[in-house]
Amino acid sequence: MLKKKLMMMVLVVLVGMTFAGNVFAAENEASEKDIVTVAKDAGNFSVLVAALEKVGLAETLKGDGPFTVFAPTDEAFEKLLKDLDITAEELLARDDLKDILLYHVVAGKVLSTDLKDGMKVDTLAEKKAKIKLDPVRINKANVVTPDIAASNGVIHVIDQVLLP
Incomplete structure (x- = not known):
């Protein structure tokens, strides 16, 4: 059970980091033009x-x-x-x-x-x-x-x- 919770937390953090990275990349892409x-x-x-x-x-x-x-x-x-x-x-x-x-x-x-x-x-x-x-x-x-x-x-x- 603890292992499942840990895996779920890691997954949530990774998804969050991916989303934040995409937002940051989109903002930078616009300002690079x-x-x-x-x-x-x-x-x-x-x-x-x-x-x-x-x-x-x-x-x-x-x-x-x-x-x-x-x-x-x-x-x-x-x-x-x-x-x-x-x-x-x-x-x-x-x-x-x-x-x-x-x-x-x-x-x-x-x-x-x-x-x-x-x-x-x-x-x-x-x-x-x-x-x-x-x-x-x-x-x-x-x-x-x-x-x-x-x-x-x-x-x-x-x-x-x-x-x-």
């Missing part, structure tokens, strides 16, 4: 990734960083296209596309816990964006999913495209 790869793999940032590639920022955001990207979803881009009455192709052809995208990027790794109500963050477009809390927003865009880890920074998913 750069910002662009994480965005591509997520599946809901295809317009953002296409735009980054179009203006040459994808390579920058694959670099060392660290960077913080406030990443609009495909749905956010669809809303912008509708509001501006343009197509995705017309958006990708805009002269100010690079500035629009740079307005979504902050140098350094800024987690949601680092944000303070009313603070202004310097974007790579050399313009400031205002942070509000409760709920967390940048300008008028809601942060719908904060703190997605990448090897070279962090992504905060937002529900609107920011315009400088």
